[in-house]
Amino acid sequence: MYDPSMRVLTVLEVLQSRESVTGAELAALLEVSPRTVQRYVARLQDLGIPVEGRRGVGGAYHLRPGFRLPPLMFTDEEALSLALGLLSLRHLGLGALVPAAHAAGAKLARTLPQALRETVQALSAAVQLDSSPWVVQADAALLAEVLAAVRAARTVEFGYTDLHGRPTRRQMDVYRALHLDGRWYVVGRCHLRQALRSFRLDRMDDLHVLSSGFEAPPDFDALAFLQASLPDPPRTHHISVWLAAPPGELRGRLSVWFTDLVAEAGGTRVRCQRERLEDFAALLLGLDCGVRVDEPPELRRVFAAFSARCAALAAPTLNHDPPPHP
Incomplete structure (x- = not known):
């Protein structure tokens, strides 16, 4: 039913919920001997x-009158932050942890005073979060292994598939794991290259923690290294548009990589660089908010072409027969 530690905690929970309980009742509940x-x-x-109580056949146990374990005490803001953190795991690409998050949320609710418990339950029922299309799902178990290696300062060995599908085998001293623009990365010293490198977690597999250790450099800024080392995407068109929505509503719906979102005149100024204007225009149409294009002029021409195509598709036609097969 439970491991021994869980059975001990179950005994304590039963004792707190009843005035007394017999040894035979506890034995039956836990499926163990008296x-x-x-x-x-x-x-x-x-x-x-x-x-306290009597041992042996017919003996009953109870807690000393007046004894009660103190409940966990959280302020409203602390409980809100914990609940939102559990709800947001999918936005970190850790969907596999969602069942565990539900269980943790239920345990959290049981420890809270009634008024605060109702607030957290109302939050879970009222807030709906949707995963960003830019988030890449990560293996939560693999991430846990990496974090254990970071904590123990142990070298890891793993298989890695690069952008071109080429498999390699690497050994690495992982200094940090971090989440950036919808992806998990590990950053540290690669033994193969004898230099600092970053690797995407979703391309890693078959990880083993080795016995050899290392010492991470103090005050290492993994985020700064990663941002400086990632290749720039192809950039052809400089784009500046104004959207009739605040930045908070756009985060998670627009990629923040090489994109600036700044509040402006009740909406958001978006500045970025993109290679294909058609893809970016289609994304803007899907945001369901007002758009003003300031530059480049070619983006307005893309919207004009979209408008002509939509008008043609919406126009009635005299011939409703399907087109012949080629």
Whole structure:
């Protein structure tokens, strides 16, 4: 049913919820022998929990009157931040942790006072978050292994598939793991290249933590290194548009990579550089907000072409027969 530690905690929970409980009742609940129940009670007493009562056949246990474990105390802002953090795991590409987040949220709710519990439950029911199309799902178990290696300062070995689909085998001293623009990265010293390198977590597999250790450089800024080392995307057109929506509504719907979002005149000024204006224009149309194009003029011509195509598709036609097959 549970591991021993969970059974001990279950005994404590039952004792807090009842005035008294017999050893036979606890044994049946935990699916163990009465002698094992006695060991669990003794363990609680060793931890300073005042469990009293008679042992043996017919014996009953109870907590000393007036004893109660203090509840976890959170301010409204702390509880709100915890609940929102659990809800936002998908935005970090960690969808596999969502069931665990639900369980953690339920445990959190049980520890809160009634008024605060209702606030957190209302938040879960009222807030709906949608994953950004730019987020790449990451292997939560792999991330946990990487973080354990970082904490222990141990070298890792893993398989890696590069942008062109070429597999390699790497050893690395991982200094940091970080999330940037919808992707998880690890940054550290690559043994193959004998230099600092970054690797995308979603392209890593078959990771092993080695026995050899390392010492990370103090005050290493992994974010600055990663931003400076990633290649610039192809940039042809300098774009400046104004959108009739505040920046907060656009984050997660527009890529922030090489894109500036600045509040302006009740909306947002978007400045970026893109190779294909057609793709960017289609993205803007899908935002369902007002758009004013300031530059380049070619972007307005793309919208004009879209408008002509939409008008042609919306116009009635005399011939409703489907087009012949080629």
